[in-house]
Amino acid sequence: MAAGAIDWQRDPQAAFAQARAAGKPLLLYWGAAWCPPCNRIKSVVFNRTDFIELADSFIALEIDGDSVGAQRLAAQFKLRSYPTLVVFRPDGAEVTRLPCELDGKRFVHILDLALNARFTAAESLSVALSRERALSDDEWRLLSFYSWDTDERQLLKNLDFAAIVASLTRACTLADAVVRLEWLGLHAAAVAGETGLDQAAAIRRLEATLCDNQAVCLQFDIVIGYALDLVRFLTAPGSTARARLIASWSDALVSLEDDDTLDIGDRLNALRTRVRLSRLGAAEPQLLALASARVAEATAQAQGPALRHTVVVTGAGVLSDAGLIDEAQQLLRAELAQSHAPYFLLHSLAALAKRRGEPAAALHCYEQAWADAVGGATRLQWGATYLLALLDLAPRDGARIEHCAAELAAEFAAVPDAAFQRNRTQAARVVKALSAVEDAGAQASALLAALRQLLLNA
Structure with a gap:
């Protein structure tokens, strides 16, 4: 298949009929034009050569959340968060849901496993919990990379997520998957505010991953996404343990910021997390200059509507989190005229105006965003x-x-x-x-x- 030639279907009924007739699995992508993570996956994954080559083996279906009847279809397929990515068998059975935050290479690898999976994630989960048989390494990989955030109770049903992940972690026989499941479990405990956890032991396990560059790359999405929640959960403000954990986490994030195999938006997102972590511990004045320079560099490089949207939104977040409110506003305002979704940027400008204590300006932005x-x-x-x-x-x-x-x-x-x-x-x-x-x-x-x-x- 030629580069850029993904044949995205728009009619679900026709797409599933095509999948059945061709005996091919189906990848459903649910998103919206304004959604930064959607724009990220379009630029970081859907444009990759290996993704385009893999597309010969599946039917690609896109449902835009603003298309006619899309929200009714979303209820049918149990879709809500943008983006949601679901792999189906040719017969229409759901195989798994894929996390959108993975780096491009990892996403394509997990997608390939899902397309060729012998068992659905639901079947593997049931067996893992019942211990009826030993799961294969690929089954553990798919379970550990399941998108619990977009599950919509498809796998969980009425089960407790933290308890399920804890059980999976104990049963797992694949080392990399154990690490990911353990992180998922810690984050679930953090969100639930659980007590009685051995925090020192948990910190030691986290730091063992954070000092391993290969492990950091493998867990790229949760190293960035879980940082603030886990540091707050496991350490006390002003404590030595917090300072040490922030330092370890920041070092891991620097390795991601400097990894030129990652997309510029992903590297910028790692910097944003480091900026936010610095606010939980000792201030790092040098981060202000670095944030400004990195955002300018990234926005100068970003080309194409999808990539620019996610880079500009992330860049504005970096500047705002660093306290550079004026620079964040300037970046967003300068992008309004050329953005394919200026109404989303106006929401970001409204948030900045609220932060500055300017309610009239915030309301003007919200009103204009709705109008546009x-x-x-x-x-x-x-x-x-x-x-x-x-x-x-x-x-x-x-x-x-x-x-x-x-x-x-x-x-x-x-x-x-x-x-x-x-x-x-x-x-x-x-x-x-x-x-x-x-x-x-x-x-x-x-x-x-x-x-x-x-x-x-x-």
């Missing part, structure tokens, strides 16, 4: 966000709230799948916020009643 937003589901999300911002930042501006409520009610009424998935989430957000408002105006009350009915009838 494209796509049914996106417009509902951006409209709901603007209304909630009005209720929070300008609760006495009844005329503005009433106008927004009337417009948003019309948009919800015009979207056929307003009661499904992400659209339903937005409706629930608005209902919760308006339910707490005393003496809401006529339009706000009408919107509240309509959305309550929408949620009841679905």
Whole structure:
């Protein structure tokens, strides 16, 4: 298959029929034009030569969250978070869900395993928990790289995630998978605020991974993604243990920042995590200059809408986290005219304005973002966000709230799948916020009643 020639299907029914007829597995990609992780995977994975070559062996299906009926389809396939990536057998059985944060080479390798898997992740999980047989190394690899964040209770059902991961860790016979499962378990404990954990032992195990460059590369996504939660969970503010763990983690992140086999956006994301870690421990003044220089370098290199979007959004995050608010604003504003999703950048600008204590400027950005937003589901999300911002930042501006409520009610009424998935989430957000408002105006009350009915009838 020629470079860039992925034949993405848009009709799920036709795509699954094609998969059955050809005896090929199917890769479903669920995303949106404005979503930075979606843009990252488009530029980091979908453009890779090895991914394009592998595409001959599967049917590629893309469902854009803003396409007609997409949220109803998402309910059928149990999709919510952007992006979600699911591999199906030719007969339509779900094999596994893939994490979007992996580096490109690792993602293609895990995808290849999934396309050729003898057992589904659900089957392997059941066997691993029951100990009916020994799992193969590839089964453990697929389980350890399962996307629990986008599971939507497909594997977990009503099971406790932390308990499941702990059981898998004890049963696992593949060393690399044990490390990943253990990290997943620690993070689950951190999120749950568990007590009674041997924190010193946990820190020793983390540091053993962090000082191993090969292990850091293998666990690239969770080394970046879990840093703040685990440092906060395992160490006390101002403690020697926290300083030592931050130093070990920062060294690991530097190795990722300097790894030229990684995409520039991923290297920038590693820097962002290091900047955020520095705020938990001793300040590193040199990071300010480094952050500014690295962001300028990355944005100068980034070409193409997808790559630029994720690099600019990540770069603005680096600058903001480093306290360089003016530079972050300048970067985002300069990108508005050329961005394929300026409405997303306006949300980021609104967050910066709120941080500076400028509510009027924040509301202006939220309002403009909604005005510029494209796509049914996106417009509902951006409209709901603007209304909630009005209720929070300008609760006495009844005329503005009433106008927004009337417009948003019309948009919800015009979207056929307003009661499904992400659209339903937005409706629930608005209902919760308006339910707490005393003496809401006529339009706000009408919107509240309509959305309550929408949620009841679905």
